[in-house]
Amino acid sequence: MSPAQVVLASHNAHKLQELRRLMEPLIPGIELIGYDGPEPVESGVTFAENALIKARAAAAHTGLPAIADDSGISVEVLGGCPGIFSARWGGPARSDTANVDLLLWQLSDLADEHRSAAFVCAAALALPSGEEAVQIGNWPGSVLRAPAGAGGFGYDPVFRPEGETRSAAELTPAEKDAASHRTRAFSALVPEILSRVTGAD
Structure with a gap:
């Protein structure tokens, strides 16, 4: 009997690698497959709305259950920004370097x-039948004054998790997986995936 299939609704290679590493041990009997369909316009105003938009689009395009996430960094003194605009904070180039440089400049004084921040992730599941679920994960910490570490991606080099002396980019993949916002959100979504995709309780 073939395993149930769930689409990972992302074209981000770093995110796909992290999600596969995180999810595969948690959802035995389910095969995670890539998505090569069109990317929808992320017109939501919250992480949850944008995650659901992506999951719905992938489920509609493939006819399979789909999971997606929307995530970013929320800085307290900036009123929660960059937030849903994290990936394009630095302008049209949408580069990690530009995003980080602008954030560090904004907080430089x-x-x-006053540099408290959190990584936030909304993890969404959408089925072709219209069933949906979404969970939120938060990873509190603060923004460093300069990048540190060569691992991770996005804002990882300037984010220091609460209780850590290292940046998220200096953590090993296993250390990051044990605590990250994405881990927290998708771990909370696992029961929904197992119940709705495989019928398991």
């Missing part, structure tokens, strides 16, 4: 106690 602030004392360490």
Whole structure:
């Protein structure tokens, strides 16, 4: 009997690698497959709305259950920004370097106690039948004054998780997987995936 298939609704190679590493041990009997369909316009105003938009589009395009996430960094003193605009914070180039450089410049005059931030992830499941579920994960920490570490991607080099002395980019993949916002959101979504895709309780 072939395993049930679930589409990973993302074209981001880094994110796909991280999601496969995270999810495959948690959902035995389910095969995670890539998505090569069109990317929808992320017109939502929350992480949850944008994650659902992506999951719905992939489910409609493939006829299979789909999971997606929308994530970013939320800085307290910036009122939660960059937030849903994290990937394009630095302008049209949408580069990690430009995004990080602008954020560091915006916070450059602030004392360490005012640099609180959190990585936020909304993990969404959408089925062709119209069934949906979404879960939110938060990873609290602060913004460093300069990038540190060569691992991870996005804002990882300037994000120091709460209780850590290292940046997220200095953590091993296993250390990051044990604590990250994406782990927290998708772990909470696992029961929904197992129940709705395989019928398991």
